[in-house]
Amino acid sequence: MTILKKRPIRAALLGVLVLGGIALAISFSDLRHAFLHEDMTADMATSDAPAAKGERRILYYRNPMGMPDISSVPKQDSMGMDYIPVYADEASAEGTVKVPVEKVQRAGVRTAPVRSTILSRTIRGSGTLTMNESRVSVATAKFDGFVSKLKVRTTGERVTAGEPLMTVWIESPDVLRKMADLASLKTGNRTAKLAADNLRQFDIPEADIAAIAKNGGSSRIVTLNAPSTGTVMQKPAMDGMRFAAGAPLFQISDLSELWAEIEVPEQDLGLIRKGQSVTLRLPSRPGEVFEGKVSFIYPDINMASRSGRVRVVVANADGALQTGLFVHAGIAAHLDADPVLAVPTAAVIDDGKRQVVFVARGDGIFEPRDVALGGRAGDLIEIRDGVDEGEEVVTHGTFLIDAESKLQSALAAFSAKGEDQ
Incomplete structure (x- = not known):
């Protein structure tokens, strides 16, 4: 009986302790919440309060x-990182971007001067070597006849002017x-000279006329x-072959000078001029x-490939x-x-609607400028309007400056809206 009476007493004590602990925890939570609320209120009051004399004012x-996220009071992002204060003395002048010098150095921002130069670039094309048409001749006869015997029997042989090619039997x-x-x-009289000239018109050799x-x-x-x-x-001519007047019997080409017929893209044809130097590989x-x-x-233009042809004279x-060799030009x-x-092409930010460069003005201040672009040549691009010769433009780190510019524009708009309210 004694044991049975002690158990309800122990259970009652345990219940009292549990309820007391819960109450104590609730009281501690309320107290902590009150302290935090008081701290936040104090921070907001400090942020909204005017800065003391000599202190930097936080915007x-x-x-x-x-x-692109700002706050009027101190806070942390989702990773627990503190938001960075922006002071009034760091705000950039209207139309410019101010970036801390140490940040510029860390990001490796580099600049280059706007300079005056003649832009040139290499136009690429390809093609083949061909005979120089102005150095091609045809051996033929001005009368009907038969090939009696060939003196030059194969293609590819080199011949000199006046060298015998073949003997022919005259049918005419x-x-x-x-x-x-x-x-x-009689030799020497005027009529004989006229008769000899008549034979020369048929390309009868002087030795035969004499x-x-x-x-x-x-x-x-x-x-x-x-x-x-x-x-x-x-060499269409063969021993015993009959030929008609004017039929080509030999084609001879002087290969000491060749043509390279190069195809180039249609958009590049306007830049090509006669006399320009060409390298061939x-x-x-x-x-x-x-x-x-x-x-x-x-x-003419090749309608299928939308390319044009350029002729290049090549010494040989x-x-x-x-002839027939493939070439790169x-x-x-x-x-x-x-x-x-x-300016270098890397200096231009082109979003399809605007083309902008950032002009460096020193001390971490950069001015965005709308520019009008011209032609491109290698890593340079023509600037027709927007900058002056000698000004320094950002060539490396442009996207950092652009991001800062957009951020500062958004923050300025936010600040102005806050002041209106």
Whole structure:
């Protein structure tokens, strides 16, 4: 019985202790909340109160991670980082951006001067080597006949002007009649000279004309000679073949000078001029560079590739280059004949609607300027309006300055709105 009476007493005591602990915890929580509320009220009062004489006045607090978020009182972000105070003496002048010098140095902000220069760039293209059309000749006959015997039997052979190419048998009665006229005349008289000139019109060699005038009679077999020095590129003529007057029997090309026909993009054609220097590189000859000049710009456009053709004259005195070789070309082109103002392309922030550069004014102050752009050449871009020669523009760290500019603009608008209220 005694034991049964003690158990309810112990349970009652335990209940009293639990209820007392809960009450004590609630009281401590209320007390802590009251203290915190008092501290926050004091901070707000301190922030709103005017700064004492000689103290720096805080305008607002900004996000420590650079987010567009500000506060009129001290606070922390989601990661527990304190917001950074912005003081009145740090505010930038209207239309400029002020960045602390130490921040500029940490971010590696660099500048470059606006300078006057002639912008030039290399236009890239590719093409093939071809024969120089102005150095191509054809050996033919001005009468009907047959090929009696070839003196030059294969393509690719080099010949010199006047060298025998083949002997032919003359079929034309007209030519045979003119030969007979010359044979019947005395050498040296005027009529004989006219008869000899008639044979020259048919490209009868001088040796054959002299033999007819001296010995009399006519010769149905004559020799046809090379009309120029060069390489035999085509040879339709074969032993025993019949040919008609004017038929091409040999094609001879002087390969000491070639053409490179280069295709360039349509948008670059306006920058190409006759006489511009061109460097040529051939996959078949790695490491070698050949020089040439633009000699002609073709008047037509390839509609499928939207490209134009440019002709470049290439010296080939040693015959090292062959027609048909593929070439890569670089054409040195000036965007303008006169110097223009230019800055590095990295200095320009282009959002599609505006183009802006930041002009450095010293002591961490930067001024955003709207600019009008011109042509681009390598890592430079023309500035037609907005800056003056010699001014320093930001080339590295532009996005940091741009972010600061946008943030300060937003904060200024917030501050102005607060003052209106």
